[in-house]
Amino acid sequence: MQKYLRFIAKSSIVFVLISILWVIVYKWINVTYTPLMAIRKIQNSKNHTIKHQWTPLSDISNTLQLAVICSEDQHFIKHRGFDTKAINKAVSDYKSGKRLRGASTISQQTAKNVFLWPQRSWIRKGLEVYFTFLIETFWSKERILEIYLNSIEMGDGIYGAQAAAHFWFFTSAKNLTKQEAAGIAAILPDPRKLLPNTNTGYVQKRKVWILNQMRNYGTLNFEKK
Numbered sequence: 001m002q003k004y005l006r007f008i009a010k011s012s013i014v015f016v017l018i019s020i021l022w023v024i025v026y027k028w029i030n031v032t033y034t035p036l037m038a039i040r041k042i043q044n045s046k047n048h049t050i051k052h053q054w055t056p057l058s059d060i061s062n063t064l065q066l067a068v069i070c071s072e073d074q075h076f077i078k079h080r081g082f083d084t085k086a087i088n089k090a091v092s093d094y095k096s097g098k099r100l101r102g103a104s105t106i107s108q109q110t111a112k113n114v115f116l117w118p119q120r121s122w123i124r125k126g127l128e129v130y131f132t133f134l135i136e137t138f139w140s141k142e143r144i145l146e147i148y149l150n151s152i153e154m155g156d157g158i159y160g161a162q163a164a165a166h167f168w169f170f171t172s173a174k175n176l177t178k179q180e181a182a183g184i185a186a187i188l189p190d191p192r193k194l195l196p197n198t199n200t201g202y203v204q205k206r207k208v209w210i211l212n213q214m215r216n217y218g219t220l221n222f223e224k225k
Contacts, residue, residue, distance in 0.1 A: 019115075023134040026114065027143060030054045034151050035117055037159060048157060055162040057146035060173045064161055064181040065145060066220045070213035071185035071206075073106040076145070077222060081107040081136040082129075108132045110148040141222050149173075154184055156192045168196050182210040 032054060041048050057065070069076050075083050083105050104112075111131035116124055135144055154164035161173035161184075169180045176184070183196030186206035194203050 019131070020134060020138075022115070023131070023138050026147065027139055031114055031147055031151055034114055034159070036113055036151075036153065039117060040153075040157065044157075050157055050159065051155075051163040051167060052150075052159040053162040053166075054150050055160065055173050057142055057149070060146075060149055060161045061176045061181065062220055063178050063214075064165075064173060064176050064184065065149070066214050066217060067178070067181040067185040067210055068149065068188070069106070069145075069220065070217050071182075071188060071210050072109070074213070074217065076106045077141060077220075079105060079107075081105060081132040104128075105132075106148050107136055107144055110144055110151070111135055113151045113153075114147060152188065153191045154187070154196075158191075164196075178211060178214070179207070182207040182214070185210050 032052070037050050037052070041050065073083065075085070108128055111134075112118070112124070112128050115131045116127055139147075150160040150162075153159055154161070155167060158164050158167050161176075164184050165171050165173045165176055165180070168184065169176065171180070180196070183198075183203065186203045187194035187196045196203065198204065
């Protein structure tokens with residue numbers, strides 16, 4: 001029994017050290033491949049093409065940065081990885097009979113996309129909390145958003161802002177218009193099925209809502225944190 005306990009203790013220490021080193025390395029080294037890309041490749045056969053081009057945050061339009069924040073996590077600048085208000089509201093809505101909805105922040109989504117896998121489980125959720133704490137500790141908000149916008153799925157086989165801008169709108173991430181940025185942000189709940197360049201149905205309603213939120217939000221300022 002003591003051998004097993006020692007093994008578990010040593011393994012836990014090794015995991016913590018490796019995970020911290022992994023996170024620290026990504027503070028400076030760009031993320032060019034993620035577990036999600038590998039999983040999608042396996043799921044969709046060898047012919048599955050991955051479109052991805054790393055782009056620094058300075059070359060991603062402020063419009064897209066703001067659209068994604070307004071769409072996914074409006075308290076991103078202020079919180080430390082977890083939006084307690086959103087979590088409490090989701091729990092309250094669920095208890096009142098409404099459909100259970102996600103309350104994951106951009107930090108949590110980044111932790112999941114870069115270090116973990118998409119399927120839901122208590123183990124993955126626990127690791128997501130752990131890696132979220134690490135990236136909020138070692139990375140700046142700008143770095144978290146930069147990696148998020150370069151790793152997030154934005155279409156079937158399309159990852160990151162630059163690939164999405166090229167594929168959907170034949171432009172660069174830096175030159176996206178407000179409408180285009182809102183369109184990309186609108187499909188994030190289901191990026192493999194929704195189309196950002198459509199003006200009908202669910203996506204159009206999401207685009208209108210996101211554009212309104214962008215106007216209300218004002219200027220994106222990382223110094224608020």
